[in-house]
Amino acid sequence: MTEARxxxxxxxxxxxxPTILDRYLVSELGGPFLFGLSAFTLIFVATQILAIGxxxxxxxxxxxxxxxxxxxxxxxxxxxxxxxxxxxxxxxAMQRLSGDSxxxxxxxxxxxxxxxxxxxxxxxxxxSVLSLIVQEALVPLANDRxxxxxxxxxx
Numbered sequence: 284m285t286e287a288r289x290x291x292x293x294x295x296x297x298x299x300x301p302t303i304l305d306r307y308l309v310s311e312l313g314g315p316f317l318f319g320l321s322a323f324t325l326i327f328v329a330t331q332i333l334a335i336g337x338x339x340x341x342x343x344x345x346x347x348x349x350x351x352x353x354x355x356x357x358x359x360x361x362x363x364x365x366x367x368x369x370x371x372x373x374x375x376a377m378q379r380l381s382g383d384s385x386x387x388x389x390x391x392x393x394x395x396x397x398x399x400x401x402x403x404x405x406x407x408x409x410x411s412v413l414s415l416i417v418q419e420a421l422v423p424l425a426n427d428r429x430x431x432x433x434x435x436x437x438x
Contacts, residue, residue, distance in 0.1 A: 304394070305402040311380060312406055316372030323364040323371075331356060338437060348436040355429035358421045365414050373403055 301309075335353050338344040380386050389399055 301402065304389070304399075308376075308380075308399065308402045309406055311376045312372050312403060314372075315375035315379075316368055318375075319368035319371035320364060323367050324360060327360045327364055328353075328357070331360075342437070344437040348432055352429050352432045352437060355425045355432065358417060358425040362414060362418055362422055365410060369407055369410050373407070376403070 331353055335349040338349045339346050377386075386396075386399065390396065
């Protein structure tokens with residue numbers, strides 16, 4: 284366990300397991316992140332939904348093929364949306380904490396702003412790594428499958 288110097292005394296600090304404060308800050312981030320993820324995804328795929336309707340009605344493509352194409356195309360849009368959702372989630376969570384004076388209370392309790400931001404940065408790092416995995420493993424596979432469905436089944 285490492286020791287931190289505070290006002291002439293040593294106070295134990297720990298990185299793991301997460302403290303109650305860490306879990307609280309991450310839970311405050313969860314709702315706005317999911318809201319941003321769903322809202323931005325809906326905005327990005329709205330044109331895809333219209334394109335599916337056009338494929339089915341005008342080009343007489345099978346509905347199941349159009350829906351399957353749409354689902355295989357989703358990882359690409361999800362990859363675009365995740366950073367925006369993370370930014371929105373972080374801003375909304377911090378705004379709510381600030382608006383309710385919780386950040387002021389934490390600082391009055393001796394917690395630095397850097398310490399408050401550590402769990403949020405950790406979540407951002409995890410989301411970035413997951414995005415990298417999706418980008419390198421899932422998106423190429425999904426794009427190939429979507430292209431196959433578009434060329435072989437729909438057209």
